[in-house]
Amino acid sequence: MSKQVEALDMQEVLAKVNPVLEKHGYDDGMLVGILQDVQAQFNYLPREALIAVAQRLGIALSRVFSVATFFKAFSLTPRGRHQLQVCMGTACHVRGAARILEKFETQIGIKAGQTSEDMKYTLETVGCVGACALGPLVVLDNEFEGHLTVDKIEPILERLD
Amino acid sequence: MITRLNATQELEGLRQQILASRNQDTLRITVCCGTGCIAQGAKKVVEAFKRELSAQNVNAEVAELKETGCHGFCEQGPIVVIRPQDIFYKKVQVEDVPKIVARTIINGEVMERLLYSVPGNKKEKCTQESQIPFYAKQERVVFKNNAYIDPTSIEDYIAVGGYASLVKVLTTLQSQQVIDTIIDSGLRGRGGGGFPTGWKWQSSKDAAGDIKFVVCNCDEGDPGAFMDRSIMEGNPHLVLEGMLIAAYAVGNVSEAYIYIRNEYPYALKHAYKAIEDAKAYGLLGDNILSTGFNLDIKICRGGGAFVCGESTALMASIEGKVGEPRAKYVHTSEKGLWGRPTVLNNVETLANVPVIFEKGVEWYKSIGTEGSKGTKVFALVGKVNNTGLVEVPMGISLREVIMDIGGGVPNKKQFKAVQTGGPSGGCLPESKLDLAVDFDELTKNGSMMGSGAMVVMDERNCMVDTARYFIEFLEEESCGKCTPCREGLRAIRNILMDICSGKAELEDIDRLEKLCLAVTEGSLCQLGGTAANPVLSSLKYFRSEYEEHITNKYCRAGVCKDLIAFYIKDNCPGCVLCYKACPTWAIIYNGKGVPVTLIQDKCTKCGACLDVCNLDALEVRSVYDNR
């Protein structure tokens, strides 16, 4: 689904990665936090950035790759302009989160975990975000849209550019 | 601005100074800025108050605006409480703010419209927090100050007596006495297992080593629980103080970590700020209050993995590795982070610690049951009228929590089950509602306390589907290291899916039970060790529902799509509720007084119609039922 990613210029990558490593004192114990900050720079974890992190920290690339693929927060492919995270916590589940997710999937035409062809949306599921009173809900670009019903989804998507 | 405190006695001086600088007559407008209220617009309400207070010339001497942590009653957010009168306004919108300032702040009137009334009794309004049934039965120990203080202000915390327990401990107690006090208090870990906290500290203290660690777990991956986040967001210094006391008690600890889920932006922000401020006052860092005691606290951000609730996985993650557990034949209290003795406590546990020293062991022990002392914070969610965080004494019955505090099940639906303990816990039926809630009673009945999620389910929730939901969650969250958990959960999920789609046979239930036992006994860590609980407990209490799916190919809750179809009953008065709710135009309106028509070809069986119908005019039948 995601598009072929072109190789990034290593100098540009380093310009973004180095300050992050600096901030964490080149401490490989902080790898999870480092990758989070690197991802915040690129909106995903580019291959070149992972290679740079491994080299600069002096640790194996295989370890960086393992960590990057283990935690749910990381994405190895570029994400869309808008990020939709449908909460699948228990409270949302018992209030019908499954049909909310299904509606998002059919409406956009992608499955959870995917990015739309035009790079407009990335649809993800997330464990509890702790706003159970609002369930079922979606976190849309870090803002909560709560008390969702199936008919509210089309207007939400239409509102985005 | 901040001057470092150079002696223990200077803290009380600072407190007096802060109190003296505050006018007792000033009104305090506290706006709940917990995540739940923010999601419902609390920050906009805060901005509106700022604008209006200045527009209507209300100066800071008259009224002070305070963004506080979570008040707990998320269902009614955004919440504004005006103190000292404790006037409780619910669901406050930006439009309400000018009137609140004009009428309540300036003229001292109470605005009826914004008051809470008990469902079903609109006339009786509750003016104060304490009159609201949701709060009346709670006992707030760790949450006490959440609704009063600004979590980003260390002065607010000090003003309510914060860090006094630390001073008491540092000046009057030996480290062993601190541990003895915690053992005596009966405090047990609030993160799930319920292991006695004092013993854990003792074991780390006794372990050899000149470098030891304290770790605070704020990873809270349990779907449906958010009390740790609310404590960290709403009162971070309380947690820091608990960590300081733990570090002093264990000894040889100069570094501690807080592991916070990255999905909790406010908790992170407030924790960073709290650490910075505590350092500036000399309450953290080198030579704390000039007593020679050092502690540095660092924050690690979790990457989103439920398995990191497992101590060894969490520690691997702090070391910058994959969050994979290891066998705990040697406990982490002896060999934890980087192989050193490590005390790992959850946020709520640590938040109890300063309270125990503040109010005394005897007071603390007077709350709770024989085996479980103190209070527990629950996230009361799901099909319940009053969603929110509730702090109750151990030993309270499930019925009191769900029916009295929670206000029962909404929309006239029937209560079916309550799920406690999250993915490691179980579902309890109506017959268990009088169970006293504590660590041991819940476990004895096939569920567990867990981190404190309490999810209420009604007749529209299918118990097989619920079990499948939890197993699917765990399958996705399993690290994949050991065979029983990785392969076993997949096999369990396959069987449950077969049951939900009518492809299973009755023998599959036995197979399921055996497999559950194998996963429980064979798994490496507690994720796998407890993973089968949602299945086993629902088999114990709701076995007939499993059998019904298999034998009658029928899901009474109307959830398992492959088995069911919806039919309109003759008593349908054509009220259009379902017509409006249907996302696929499968319901045709035939005029008032006439039943609607449901076109089966267009129906996706989403159940939206069933949720809104409160006249029992829809029937769920098996697709194999050819009536």
Add this chain to the structure above:
Amino acid sequence: MITVNINGKDYSAEKDETVLAVAKRNFIYIPTFCHNEAVADYGSCRICMVEIWTKKGKNKLVTACLFPVEDGLKVETNNERVLFIRKNIAELLLAKCPASAEVAEIAAQLGVYETKYRIEKDGNKCILCALCTRVCDEVVGRKAISLVNRGINREVAIPFYDNAAACIACGSCVYICPTNAITMTDKDGIRTITMPNCEMKFALRKCNSCGREWIPEKQVKYFLSSAPGLTIEEFDLCQSCRK
């Protein structure tokens, strides 16, 4: 010296030895997949589970490969509770690795000949025991491969499934794999190492005397970089042609 009781008989053991080590020394069979003396124990396959009773009264199932013995420990390696777990694990592994003869063999020893569980991937042989990644890390010291993804999507791979930069083509992962899930062929000057989800190719160096392709060029380079006394000429002849 301490005393451990296994299946009703007393044996002496060193403190901190594992149950498996004591059992092996005394010819008591406990099946294993993820255990190998070359690397540290890991406890992932769970087929070696045994039941233990400690002097303090603790009773539970543990993995023999990891559990350290203590004085007075009582162990049963073959009782009903133990066999129940082993049989279930064998059945789960049969569904995971339908193509593995080694899994089928241990399952058959336990009386398990078929699986009731759904087979997700035909032809799979990998049981995810991590021996390959552990040997690459602990023995070879290259960390060229690792376990990636989590849960049911877990698999062994080189970074990005295509970056073999750290691999020296030594083949240790191939030799240690207990289920032949990783294979290696040397043909036409190329060594091919095939993992369940990725493949690596390396040029081989010819022996100047017999002409046999005997060592990967990358391994030679690695040796040269790690021992300053070595010269390239020393790799001109294969081991069998050295006089």
